[in-house]
Amino acid sequence: MERSTVSEEQVAEQxxxxxxxxxxxxxxxxxxxxxxxxFAPKDDGSRERRYVLDMFPYPSGDLHMGHAEAFAMxxxxxxxxxxxxxxxxxxxxxxxxxxxAENAAIKRNAHPAEWTYxxxxxxxxxxxxxALSLDWSRRLQTSDxxxxxxxxxxxxxxxxxxxxxxxxxxxxxxxxxxTVLANEQVVNGACERCGTPVTKKxxxxxxxxxxxxxxxxxxxxxxxxxxxxxxxxxxxxxxIGRSEGAHVQFVVEGTDAKxxxxxTVFTTRPDTLYGATFFVVAADSDLAADLVAPEQAxxxxxxxxxxxxxxxxxxxxxxxxxxxxxxxxxxxxxxxGEKLPVWAADYVLADYGxxxxxxxxxxDQRDLDFARAFGLPVRAVLDTGEDDPAVSGIATSGEGTIxxxxxxxxxxxxxGISKAIEIVEAAxxxxxxxxxxxxxxxxSRQRFWGAPIPIIxxxxxxxxxxxxxxxxxxxxxxxxxxQLAPKGTxxxxxxxxxxxxxxxxxxxxxKRDTDTMDTxxxxxxYYLRYLSPNYTEGPFDPDAAKNWMPVAQYVGGVExxxxxxxxxxxxxxxxxxxxxxxxDEPFAALMNQGQVLNGGKAMSKSLGNGVDLGEQxxxxxxxxxxxxxxxxxxxxxxxxxxxxxxxxxxxxxxxAWRVAQDVKSAPGSDPASGDRALRATTHRAIAESEELLxxxxxxxxxxxxxxxxxxxxxxxxxGPGGGDPAVREAxxxxxxxxxxxxxxxxEDMWAALGREASVANAQWPQHDPSLTVEETVTAVVQVxxxxxxxxxxxxxxxxxxxxxxxxxxxxxxxxxxxRGVRTVIVRTPKLVNIVPA
RNA sequence: GCCCCAGUAGCCCAAUCGGCAGAGGCAGCGGACUUAAAAUCCGUUCAGUCAGGGUUCGAGUCCCUGCUGGGGCACCA
Numbered sequence: 001m002e003r004s005t006v007s008e009e010q011v012a013e014q015x016x017x018x019x020x021x022x023x024x025x026x027x028x029x030x031x032x033x034x035x036x037x038x039f040a041p042k043d044d045g046s047r048e049r050r051y052v053l054d055m056f057p058y059p060s061g062d063l064h065m066g067h068a069e070a071f072a073m074x075x076x077x078x079x080x081x082x083x084x085x086x087x088x089x090x091x092x093x094x095x096x097x098x099x100x101a102e103n104a105a106i107k108r109n110a111h112p113a114e115w116t117y118x119x120x121x122x123x124x125x126x127x128x129x130x131a132l133s134l135d136w137s138r139r140l141q142t143s144d145x146x147x148x149x150x151x152x153x154x155x156x157x158x159x160x161x162x163x164x165x166x167x168x169x170x171x172x173x174x175x176x177x178x179t180v181l182a183n184e185q186v187v188n189g190a191c192e193r194c195g196t197p198v199t200k201k202x203x204x205x206x207x208x209x210x211x212x213x214x215x216x217x218x219x220x221x222x223x224x225x226x227x228x229x230x231x232x233x234x235x236x237x238x239x240i241g242r243s244e245g246a247h248v249q250f251v252v253e254g255t256d257a258k259x260x261x262x263x264t265v266f267t268t269r270p271d272t273l274y275g276a277t278f279f280v281v282a283a284d285s286d287l288a289a290d291l292v293a294p295e296q297a298x299x300x301x302x303x304x305x306x307x308x309x310x311x312x313x314x315x316x317x318x319x320x321x322x323x324x325x326x327x328x329x330x331x332x333x334x335x336x337g338e339k340l341p342v343w344a345a346d347y348v349l350a351d352y353g354x355x356x357x358x359x360x361x362x363x364d365q366r367d368l369d370f371a372r373a374f375g376l377p378v379r380a381v382l383d384t385g386e387d388d389p390a391v392s393g394i395a396t397s398g399e400g401t402i403x404x405x406x407x408x409x410x411x412x413x414x415x416g417i418s419k420a421i422e423i424v425e426a427a428x429x430x431x432x433x434x435x436x437x438x439x440x441x442x443x444s445r446q447r448f449w450g451a452p453i454p455i456i457x458x459x460x461x462x463x464x465x466x467x468x469x470x471x472x473x474x475x476x477x478x479x480x481x482x483q484l485a486p487k488g489t490x491x492x493x494x495x496x497x498x499x500x501x502x503x504x505x506x507x508x509x510x511k512r513d514t515d516t517m518d519t520x521x522x523x524x525x526y527y528l529r530y531l532s533p534n535y536t537e538g539p540f541d542p543d544a545a546k547n548w549m550p551v552a553q554y555v556g557g558v559e560x561x562x563x564x565x566x567x568x569x570x571x572x573x574x575x576x577x578x579x580x581x582x583x584d585e586p587f588a589a590l591m592n593q594g595q596v597l598n599g600g601k602a603m604s605k606s607l608g609n610g611v612d613l614g615e616q617x618x619x620x621x622x623x624x625x626x627x628x629x630x631x632x633x634x635x636x637x638x639x640x641x642x643x644x645x646x647x648x649x650x651x652x653x654x655x656a657w658r659v660a661q662d663v664k665s666a667p668g669s670d671p672a673s674g675d676r677a678l679r680a681t682t683h684r685a686i687a688e689s690e691e692l693l694x695x696x697x698x699x700x701x702x703x704x705x706x707x708x709x710x711x712x713x714x715x716x717x718x719g720p721g722g723g724d725p726a727v728r729e730a731x732x733x734x735x736x737x738x739x740x741x742x743x744x745x746x747e748d749m750w751a752a753l754g755r756e757a758s759v760a761n762a763q764w765p766q767h768d769p770s771l772t773v774e775e776t777v778t779a780v781v782q783v784x785x786x787x788x789x790x791x792x793x794x795x796x797x798x799x800x801x802x803x804x805x806x807x808x809x810x811x812x813x814x815x816x817x818x819r820g821v822r823t824v825i826v827r828t829p830k831l832v833n834i835v836p837a
Numbered sequence: 838g839c840c841c842c843a844g845u846a847g848c849c850c851a852a853u854c855g856g857c858a859g860a861g862g863c864a865g866c867g868g869a870c871u872u873a874a875a876a877u878c879c880g881u882u883c884a885g886u887c888a889g890g891g892u893u894c895g896a897g898u899c900c901c902u903g904c905u906g907g908g909g910c911a912c913c914a
Contacts, residue, residue, distance in 0.1 A: 188911095234841050235909055243913080267914060280914095318838080318912050347912045357914050365838090366912050437913055561909080631862070632849065638907090643849050645863050652862080655877090688860095691853080700851065703861035710861090717878075780857050785895050787857055825894055831856050835894045 020654035022621025025744040029757075030128060032747075038760045039090065039133040043547070047087040051548045052078040053527055053587075055556030055564070056093045059119035060100050063126040065596040065603065065613050066557070069639060072629045073593045073698070074555035075132045076740045080693050081552075082133065083736065083764040089548055090133055091530040093140035094120050097148075097519045099177060099193065102449040102484055109481030112449040116143060126614075131622055131743045133760060138533045142522035147529060148451040149472030150539035151522055154571075156454055156465050157578055163209045164443075166463070170284060170350070171442055173201040178486030179446045180205060182518060183439050184239075184563045189313035197311045200284075206444040206453060206515065210570050214240055214436040217569055220584055227589040229636065232561040239562050241437025246270040246421050248358065248430035250279060250331040252291055252342060263287065263331065266353030266435050269363065269397075270424065271416025274405035275381035276358040277371065279331040279340040280324065282350035283307050291342060293328025300325055300344055307346045315346065322347055322370040333358070334429035335420070336406065345370060353435055365395040381405045382413070441567065443518045448475070448484045448491040450516030458503035458510035467504050473512070490514040523564055524571040527551055527586055538580070545581045554587035557595075565590070591696060594638035596629075611641050623742035624650035630741050631702040653745045656709045656738060660731045660749035664722040667754040674726025675719060679771050681711045682730045686767035689737055698741070705737045728753065736762050781806045782833040783815045799826045806832035 033039070041049070054074040057067060078090040101112035108115070120141065127134065140147055158164040172181040176196040180203060185192040210217075218240050221233050245268035252261040263281070267273075281287045283304055292300045303325040307315070314320070324345030331340045340358070347366055348357055361371035362380040368389055371378050378390035384400035386392075402408045402416045411419055424430030444453060452473045454466035466473055476498040484491045492514040493499060503510035525539065531548050532541035550572075556564075565587070572586040595602060598609040616625050627649040632639040671679060685708045692701045712730040716722045732753055739746035739759045750759035774795055779802060781789040789811040793802060803826050806812060812834060820837035 229842095231841050231908075238840070238910055241910090241913065245914080265914080269914080316912080320912085322912085345912095347914095349913065352913045359914085364914065366914075369912090435913085437910095558908085634850085637843090637850090640849080643863080645849090648863060651876095658877090697851090699849095699862095700860080703851070706861050713878085778857080782856085782895075785856095790857080823894060825856090827856060831895095833856080833894055 020657045020745075022623060022650070022653075022744065025748050026129065026131075026622060029744055029747050030131070032757050033131075033760070036758055036761075038758050040135045040137055041087045041089045043087065043089075045547075047085060049548055050081045050086040050088050050552045051527075051550070052081065052088055052090045052553045053530075053551045053555070054092070055554070055560065056095050056523070056526060057123060058095045058098060058100075059116055059123055061119060062122050063130070063613055065611055065616075065641065068130065068613050068616075068625060069596050069629045070555060070557065070593045071127070071130065071132055072626045072741070073591060073635045074553070075626075076630060076693070076698050077553045077555070077591075078133050079740045079743075079760060080764075082760060083739070083762060085763065088133075089138075089530070090135055091138040091140075092127065092132070092134045092136065093138070093526060093530065094123070094142065095519065095523050095526070096120060096141040096143040097450045097516075097522055099179075099447060099449070102447060105449075106481055106484050111477060111480060112484070113143065113477070116449075117141075129617065129622060130626070133743075138530050140526065140529055140533050142451075142519070142526060143449070145472045145474050147526075148522070150529065151451045151517065151525070152454040152466070152471050152473060153468060154525060154539060154575075155451075155517065155521070156468065158208060158574060159455075159465060161574070161577075163212065163574060164206060165209065166204055166206050168202060168204045170200045170202045171205055172198045173203075174198055177447075178488055180442060180444065182442045182520075182563075184441075184566075189311065189316050197313050199311065200308070205442055206513075208441040208443055208570070210441045210567075211436060211438055213570050213573055214242070214438050215434075216573055216584075217438075217566065218242055220569070220573075223585055224588075224590070228587075229558070229590065229592050232558065232565065232590060232592065235561045236566055239438060239566065243268050243435050243437075245433060245435060246417075246424065246430050247354070247433045248273065248424055249334060250340075250358065251334075252329050252331045253339070254293065254329050255291060261291065263291070263356050264354045264430075265356045265358050266433070267358060269360065269417070270420035270430070271402055271405075271408060271411070271413055272360045272363050272381050273333065273335045273358065273420055274408065275360040275362050275379050276333055276338075276340055277361060277377045277379055278359045278367075279342045280345050280348045280357050280359050280367075280370070281327075281342065282348045282355040283324070283344045283346045285350040285355040287355055288327065288344040291327050291329055292344070296326060296328035300327065303344065310346075322366070322373045324370060324374065326374075331358075334424060334427065341376070343370075343374075351439060352437065361395070362389045363395050363397050365397075368393065368395045379404065381408075441518075441570075443521055444515035445518055446488065446490045447486065447516055448479065450519060451522060452492065453513040453515050453517060455513040456501055456503060456510045457513060458506060458508065460508060461503055461505045461510075464503055464505050464510070470504070490516065492516070520563060520567050524567045525575070527554075527568070528575070528581070540580075542580050545583075549581055549583040550586055550588045553589050553591065555591045555593065558592040561592075591635055593635050594633065597638050597640045597642075599642045600640060616646060620646040620650045621653075621744070623653055623745045627653065627702065627741045630698045632699065634699055635696055652706060652709070653738075653742055655713070656705070656734055657745055657749055657752075659709055659712050659716065660735065660752040662716050662722040663728045663731045663753055665725045665728045667728075669725040669728060671725045671729035674724050674729060675715060676726075676771075678711060678715045678719070678724070678726040678730055679768075681708060682726070682733050683767040683771040685737070686733060686765050687769075687772055690764075690767075693740075701737065702741060705734055708734055708737075733765055735759055736765060777829045779806070779829055780831050781809055781812060782831070783812055784836060785833060788812055788815050793829050795829050797829050799828050802826055802828055802832060806834065 078088050082088045096116050101116045104115040105112040172186050174191040176194050186198050190197050247264050249262045249264050255261045324343045327342045329342040331342050359367035361368040361378045381404045382400040383403050384396045384398050386396045389395050399413050402411045408416045421432040454473045456464045458464050476495045499512050528540040531544035535541045568586050603610045624646050628644050628646045632644045685704045689701045715727050735746045735749040746759045776792045777795050779791040779793045789809045822837045823835045825833040
């Protein structure tokens, strides 16, 4: 350690005369790019517009490896399209409302805005260092009053259309965060954010009527087919959960109701109506309480208490024993006239279908489990050739012939379904229908740091919308620390000066709604606000939307496959129905980047396997980190940081950069006189890169760039030398391709090549097809599928000629050894397969 | 339980229409340069495509079955 050390850069300087220094480049170029204003769209209609969008970040601390990957991918698309001559919009902003800011504020006795905006500044600085080709002039934050004013404005338009409403309903409640959660935010019975088991609580809450749009959300996915990852579409389809079936009305006897109490069930299998042997309503539904006979009321109440005591995790366990209670009533099967005992059970869900089912134990496993638990009859009405469910304990539900079913006897499953629907429709006791798994979107939150719901509650006028000219309803800025702590009601309720207002309609004292909106509301329309971030006449300028929508390429993580993407699709459709935009879908194409792992696992504090982005950037430079992200695998695959080599990327970048230093010809020299072989490599790289970029195979594009750098190096060292114009052409091509992944190195190369900044403004080179055709091609000659000879032929050889050449081959003749030839398959110019007799 | 996706070299990954399994990188090995090392440059080893069946003149690619891994949904009638 006594020896004096020499820095890598000094050594490089000694050996090559110049040094590749990422630090110098990172210090030099950002100012130049700013000055040139390269990344703002012209927006004048002179070029075709393309909107590239990355999912905007939540400002929790600084950027991490995941951001680095996602934004590297989006930037490749934006930069490529810019080089191809499109007018590219590539904006950035922050999804800046949300719980972590509030929790931080409580801990530090501060206002959430302080933490939020400090983090945003940190992230903004990191984004700039990361050299993303963003238009900073459109930056927005969803927690800015000028943004959430329009979130509130949109809420009111939804309200006017009947798409925002309040109902009293059991909701998912997170006891830790002290707030309600949407269905989409409950994962395996636990809070998506903090993992606390979710409980149910009956509360009066705000909902968006997304179920009205279920059919359109489902059908319009055909437009996205091929442009969105198949698994995301599958997840959305799954989530929407369309199922066809029938509503069938059962009269429940013995209640005091007049006319008699009718209960509708939803079933996907009306063909099995004759197999119904009992009837079940959801234990926690109003229906159970309405129907119960007086002598069973106490039993029901006891059962309901037992159900309530279960956590959601326990309740959702499908292995659980079936439980339930008889309600002392009978429901009449409208087809058979049979009287079925009515039970309440927790395996029937209150908020799916109608909250009541006809139980067909022979052909539904859950019903069968219940029947066996309580000794209820099992009657098969579908002969599938399998064992009798009453004996086997296994319900049968496949194709079969209907039996024991009066008018349905002898029909197939499908025929039985249509016939049964026909019969109940004719009798007025039911109808064919479509049911969805999707529930309405619960949007109110009992927390502070979100957009206040712009409604005033008046004793006389009820719910009164805040008039548009009084928007935004600003959050009070004088609450601090403990005043923001969750108490089960919104902290806003305690801010009396804020809550107490006069009714806009009658002028009497009234109170503001104290809930705030789910932050997914904020992010459901931000892509529209970017189009005209300073527009004051509405949430966005409709003309701008006409010009830019839909987003041509959206980039983000698959964790938003349902939540954000479904909500945004819903918002777009409603906004279209309001006449403000023409697009049906917000995001024409979607790319999901994979995760960044370390050692096969997601990075996490508890595992201690986190990799700090800042340290990586300091060690290897921005370009090497970006290149590593892109080169590691196709964009949608995970990158395991333990498997990749940022130092290898840095080495390659230095190698590419040195190639530019070794170019000796003048800028603008005509490549036509240059080395033909190198030119062929260059033009092939251009042509292949285009296809690969269109197919999002960015990792392969990097490989092509490496190949081209290797060929150029060889041409300089042991070929025509650095003065050959083909070497310049190759080096310039490398710089342009690299500008997609490694903007600093590319810009520095461009400058070394004597070209004017910025390489981001360069044109994508046109490849010359005459250079990419091979002069000769190797044709493979197979006998019975095995390679037996190779022939050098011209690419345009005729089938006839190639066949003759192949058959004449000495090797072929020897292998054939006198055997005749059955067939000869010729695929000019690359292959001949001779099939012996 | 149901639904998606993926298995190619020690590792990360390529392979238009079904047509010679290999473009690129990491790691390894050898060499040049050096007193030595680093850096740089040059060269090079390594798999028959998870398994089994099928279609085909020909299968990594298409079909079926299974295995492994990953993901989503899950008492949704």
